[in-house]
Amino acid sequence: MAMADADDHGMIKRSVEELRQTFKSYKTRSIDWRKAQLRSILRFLSENEDTLFQLLESELGKHPVESYRDEIGVVKKSVDHALSCIDQWVSPKKGRLPLLFFPASGKVLPEPLGVVLIIGSWNFPLTVTLDPLIGAISAGNTVVLKPSELVPKCSSFLAKMLPVYLDSKAIKVIEGGREVTTQLLEYKWDKIFFTGSRNVAKIVLSAAAKHLTPVTLELGGKCPAIFDSLPNSDMKHLESHIGYNWTISPLRIYGVPKVAIKRIIGGKWGPCSGQACIGIDYLLVEQKFASSLIEQLKKTIKRFYGDDVRNLKNLAKIVNRTHFDRLRNLLEDPAVANCIVYGGSIDEANLIIEPTILLDPPLDAEIMNEEIFGPLLPIITLDNIKESIEFINSKPKPLAVYAFTKNENFKKQILAETSSGSVTFNDTMVQFVCDDLPFGGVGQSGFGRYHGKYSFDTFSHEKAVLERSFYFELEPRHPPWNNFKLEF
C-alpha cells in the first residue's frame, strides 16, 4: 500500500521504480497473471460489498441500489467481460499484405505499454478507477492508481485493500490531491489515463507532453437531451414493445410516454444526483409541450424522491461544500432564480439540493454555459425541435447527446449534424454499460476511449509484425536506378 503526502517524493519515486522493475521482469505479460488479478478485483468487490456500500453512502449519499447499479455491478460486469474475452484480445490478428511482398506474413501483435498512471474523479469512486484498471491489467501493464481526494474514505479504502487482493509490486494506489498529482505528473509514464475536469486535463496534457506520453482524457461538458413529441399512434406501438401499462394522463394527448419521463429523470438525478459526466445537463423541447412535460416530470420526481428537502429519499448528496456553494450560486443568480418551476430548496447541513427544474433561464447565464454537474435541470424551449441541432452546435462538443424521438429523419439529422462522444436515442446513461460500444469524448469532452476491448486497446500498443522469406526479390527496388526501373 502506498500513501503519499506533498513532500513524499521519495515514496513516489520508489513506487515508480518498483513498478518499472516489475514490468521489466515480464511478469505482467503472463495471461495467467492478468486473469488472476482480474479475478481478485471480483473478490475484492464481493468480499467488501457492505463496506463499499457504507463508504459510498457516507461520502456521496448513494443508496446501495445506486452504488451497485453504477459502481460495484458495473465493475463486476467489466471484469467478467474481460475474463471472457482476454484470450481473444491478446491473440495476434492477421494483417493482409500486398501481393508484391509474397511470400510473407503480417500480423498485429498487442503489447503492453509499460507503467501507466490512472487518475480518477470522485463521483464514481470505484467505476472511474477500477474500470480503467481492468483495461490496464488486461493489457499487461503495471499501474499507479490515483483516486480523488474529494472522497477520502473511498480513496483510503482502495489504498488499504487493493494491495491485499492485487499484486502490490505491479499495482499501487497512491493517494493525494493536487500536490501529489503534480508530483506524479513529473514522472515519465507510458500512458496517462485521466478522468476529471477540462482545466486539470490541460495540466495533465502539458505534463505528458514533456515526456511524449500518450494520454486518454475522459472529461465532461454539457450533455443535452432533446425531447421530441411522439405521435399518439406510437403510444400503442411503444406499449406493445415495452409492455408498459399506460395510465390516463393529460400528457397522453401529446403522446409523451411515461417511460421517457422516467428515463429523463434517471439521466438527470439518477446518477449521483446529477454529478455525472454523462448526466443530462439541459433539456430541449418545443414550447407547446413544455408545460405538459414539466407537469409529468414533477409528478414522477415526487414519486421517486419525495418533495420534502429534509427527507428526500434515493438522492445522492453534493460531494462537498465547495460544489454545494457552486450549485447554490448558479441557482441564486437573480436572472435564473425566477426561472425555477420546481424545487430549488436546499438542505445546507446535509449538502442536499432538491431536484430542481428551471424553465428558459437566460442563455448567457452561467448555468447555461458551465457544466452543471448537479441536480439542476434547465429546460430550454424552442419553436421547432429541429432548432435543437443548432443549439447543440453552438456549444462545445458534449460527451453524450440524448434524443427522445421516433422520427427516423430527425435521428439521421442528429447523427449527421452534431458531434459528441455518443448519441443515445430514447434512453439515458445506458450506453455506459455496453462493453462493445466505445466510451469517450470528442473535442472539449476529451479524447481516447475505453470499455471492453476499447479499454484493452487503450492500454496496448498494436505492434505491426511482418515476416518475409528469402525467396524471390523484386530487383527494381534496388539501385542502380535507370529509366526501365522508373517505368516498372
Ligand code: NAD
Ligand atoms: P478534477 O479535474 O478536479 O479532478 C480530477 C483528478 O485530478 C483528481 O484525482 C484530482 O486529485 C486531480 N487534480 C485536481 N486538481 C489538480 C491539479 N491542479 N493538478 C493536478 N491534479 C489535479 O475533476 P473532478 O472534480 O474530480 O471530476 C469532475 C469532472 O470530471 C467533471 O468535469 C466530469 O464531467 C468529469 N468526469 C468525467 C468522466 C468521464 O468518464 N468522462 C467521469 C466522471 C467525471
